[in-house]
Amino acid sequence: MTAASASRTMVGRASKSILIELWLIVLVVVIWWAVTVEDASLYFPSPARIAGDVADDFASGQLWEHLIFSGTNLVIGLALSIVIGVTIGSLLGTSQFAWDVVGGAVTALRSTPGVVLVPVFVVAFGIGAGAKIAIIAVISMWPILLNTIDGVREAEPTLLDMSRAYRVRAWRVLWYVRIRSAMPQIMTGVRLALSVAITLLVVSEMYAATEGLGFYVLKSQREFDVPRTWGGTILLAVFGYVINVLFGLVEKRTLRWHAAISGNAV
Amino acid sequence: MPQDDTATIVAAAIGQAGREDRSSPARRRAKKVFIARVLFFIGLAGAWQSLSLWPYFGPNLTPGLQRIIPEIIRLAGTPMLWGAMWDTLSYALLALLLGAITGITLGTAVGLIRPVRRSSRLLLEVLRATPLFGLMPIFILLLGTGPVFKLSLPFLGSMWPFLVQTSQGVAKVDSVLIETVRSFRVPKRHVLLRVVLPNALPYMATALRLSLVLSILITVGVEALMKLPGLGAEVALSSQYAAMTEMWAWIFYAAVVGMGATLLVERVEKAMIYWRPSGRSA
Numbered sequence: 001m002t003a004a005s006a007s008r009t010m011v012g013r014a015s016k017s018i019l020i021e022l023w024l025i026v027l028v029v030v031i032w033w034a035v036t037v038e039d040a041s042l043y044f045p046s047p048a049r050i051a052g053d054v055a056d057d058f059a060s061g062q063l064w065e066h067l068i069f070s071g072t073n074l075v076i077g078l079a080l081s082i083v084i085g086v087t088i089g090s091l092l093g094t095s096q097f098a099w100d101v102v103g104g105a106v107t108a109l110r111s112t113p114g115v116v117l118v119p120v121f122v123v124a125f126g127i128g129a130g131a132k133i134a135i136i137a138v139i140s141m142w143p144i145l146l147n148t149i150d151g152v153r154e155a156e157p158t159l160l161d162m163s164r165a166y167r168v169r170a171w172r173v174l175w176y177v178r179i180r181s182a183m184p185q186i187m188t189g190v191r192l193a194l195s196v197a198i199t200l201l202v203v204s205e206m207y208a209a210t211e212g213l214g215f216y217v218l219k220s221q222r223e224f225d226v227p228r229t230w231g232g233t234i235l236l237a238v239f240g241y242v243i244n245v246l247f248g249l250v251e252k253r254t255l256r257w258h259a260a261i262s263g264n265a266v
Numbered sequence: 267m268p269q270d271d272t273a274t275i276v277a278a279a280i281g282q283a284g285r286e287d288r289s290s291p292a293r294r295r296a297k298k299v300f301i302a303r304v305l306f307f308i309g310l311a312g313a314w315q316s317l318s319l320w321p322y323f324g325p326n327l328t329p330g331l332q333r334i335i336p337e338i339i340r341l342a343g344t345p346m347l348w349g350a351m352w353d354t355l356s357y358a359l360l361a362l363l364l365g366a367i368t369g370i371t372l373g374t375a376v377g378l379i380r381p382v383r384r385s386s387r388l389l390l391e392v393l394r395a396t397p398l399f400g401l402m403p404i405f406i407l408l409l410g411t412g413p414v415f416k417l418s419l420p421f422l423g424s425m426w427p428f429l430v431q432t433s434q435g436v437a438k439v440d441s442v443l444i445e446t447v448r449s450f451r452v453p454k455r456h457v458l459l460r461v462v463l464p465n466a467l468p469y470m471a472t473a474l475r476l477s478l479v480l481s482i483l484i485t486v487g488v489e490a491l492m493k494l495p496g497l498g499a500e501v502a503l504s505s506q507y508a509a510m511t512e513m514w515a516w517i518f519y520a521a522v523v524g525m526g527a528t529l530l531v532e533r534v535e536k537a538m539i540y541w542r543p544s545g546r547s548a
Contacts, residue, residue, distance in 0.1 A: 017384070024385045025392075043407055097295075098518070101302040104376040111479070111528040112521035115487035116498060118503035119513065123327050199487075207502075208493055214400065221403030229403050236400035237392055244395045 023182045045227040054231035063235075070201060070239070073129055077136025078197050082190060085141040089148025089186075090179055099149070110146065114139035114200060118207050136200050143212045147189030183258055187251050191206040194247055198240055213239060214245025271352040275324070282395065312497065326359035329511045346500075347519060353496035357413075358485040362477055368421075369428025370470065371461075376429065377436030378462070398423050398484060404490065412506055416494055420484040424477035435469030475531045483529050487521060497523065 036046040057088040092099045125131035154177045163173045203216030217232035317323050318330040341347045376383050398419055409415040439462050447461050489498025489531040497520045
């Protein structure tokens with residue numbers, strides 16, 4: 001009986017905490033719904049109308065195409081920026097001399113507002129997927145590069161000495177010791193890079209494009225299609241949120257061994 | 267990165283030069299670095315020049331430095347440059363100020379009051395994950411393309427770091443400290459202003475560091491997309507008119523503004539939290 005009542009209070013507590021977490025977002029939607037039920041406002045269409053129009057575009061397949069276009073460019077661009085950023089970053093982090101030589105140029109380049117380079121990439125690579133991937137790869141590389149430098153520098157000196165004593169080859173030390181132990185910083189860099197990449201994705205799809213979620217939203221607004229503008233914006237919000245959640249999962253998985261190791265060590 | 271420079275000097279002074287003659291190896295190394303740096307920049311310039319000679323890129327995208335550098339100098343003498351910089355910076359800074367005030371206020375509420383934090387968590391997380399420029403079309407619908415619109419995106423962009431950082435900083439203020447102060451019956455307002463907020467200051471410094479650069483970046487982006495006066499529009503318009511020399515000169519000045527902001531922020535951050543030895547890691 002005590003077990004039953006305990007579980008009942010636990011269920012009660014859980015449902016209460018779900019309520020606390022959810023009521024605000026539910027309230028926003030309900031108020032929206034209540035205010036727009038007449039569908040009188042031009043600028044605030046009812047949720048039903050927005051959902052209906054978005055569902056139509058999903059059914060016709062065009063929204064899937066935009067979604068896949070954006071998602072693919074984001075993933076490829078980010079993957080390239082990770083490869084480039086970690087490679088250059090680990091070299092610059094390992095060699096103090098190299099950093100002394102190019103550090104100034106790196107600081108100058110990484111503080112250039114990335115969005116002003118969108119026109120350059122459009123002229124160079126056109127308005128297709130290539131330009132989008134290129135700009136994401138180049139601009140969102142900076143936080144990964146800088147964090148890799150920091151991480152690689154802070155590799156455990158004991159491990160490095162040990163590797164030297166055993167005459168482990170330089171590239172193996174770089175890969176197995178320095179980059180591995182820099183993983184937490186690298187992941188922090190990738191998280192920053194992700195938000196830069198999403199920004200650039202949307203901007204480049206709005207600047208000159210014929211595809212992508214950003215294009216879909218801007219096109220709807222230019223055609224004064226208010227429900228689709230709202231729908232596309234909400235879709236972008238969900239897109240951003242889902243990508244962040246997915247990244248959180250990847251991050252946890254990548255760093256699991258790290259947490260385990262440092263947990264055992266302490 | 268100035269701290270890296272000092273680290274280099276220290277490393278050069280202790281690490282390499284510690285045991286033997288103190289100055290000469292360090293000086294020899296500095297000389298080597300200097301020579302390599304000069305070579306590196308010559309290499310960069312050479313790469314650019316050969317790109318400008320390449321028929322695919324040169325005429326359409328990358329004019330030679332002999333044309334870009336005079337254009338950069340010419341622009342510096344025109345009121346156009348200073349006007350564009352003012353247009354960009356005034357909006358970016360005003361948006362930053364408003365964003366900071368709003369973000370710190372909301373962040374304090376979220377961080378201090380537990381029910382507020384729990385109720386707003388999901389909504390804030392979804393809103394924060396929304397790509398900022400994705401909101402632009404909706405804002406155009408609701409606000410038009412006037413000054414309020416131009417402020418809106420950089421405002422939101424610089425509000426988030428302040429909100430998140432302040433709420434974390436405020437939540438981490440030592441509860442014993444607060445209880446102690448309370449037990450002396452210090453008025454709540456003073457607890458907030460004298461104890462809680464100053465202790466969250468390092469977090470706000472981090473937010474400022476992120477926001478200033480973000481605010482400028484977003485302002486420039488909005489200008490470029492909507493052709494609103496400012497550095498962004500100058501870049502976008504010269505690219506549209508295929509005036510590549512002008513475009514690179516404007517990009518140069520956008521980079522100068524971005525770099526100025528980055529360096530300034532590093533200075534300010536150090537000055538703001540000088541009294542706290544552990545700095546940001548607190």
